[in-house]
Amino acid sequence: xxxxxxxxxxxxxxxxxxxxxxxxxxxxxxxxxxxxxxxxxxxxxxxxxxxxxxxxxxxxxxxxxxxxxxxxx
Numbered sequence: 001x002x003x004x005x006x007x008x009x010x011x012x013x014x015x016x017x018x019x020x021x022x023x024x025x026x027x028x029x030x031x032x033x034x035x036x037x038x039x040x041x042x043x044x045x046x047x048x049x050x051x052x053x054x055x056x057x058x059x060x061x062x063x064x065x066x067x068x069x070x071x072x073x
Contacts, residue, residue, distance in 0.1 A: 004012070029037070
């Protein structure tokens with residue numbers, strides 16, 4: 001198994017912190033606080049996923065700024 005790079009380790013740590021801090025420790029919270037926290041987490045996760053997907057498709061788009069004109073003047 002290959003070693004993960006810095007980005008892979010960082011993503012893993014962020015996921016562990018997000019899940020551990022929000023899911024496992026919200027059981028004893030006030031229901032209003034828990035609902036607000038989970039709604040914010042859902043909004044943030046949805047926004048992040050949309051941004052990553054949009055960036056992926058933008059990177060696939062053709063770049064028409066480097067066209068070469070082959071006509072002889």
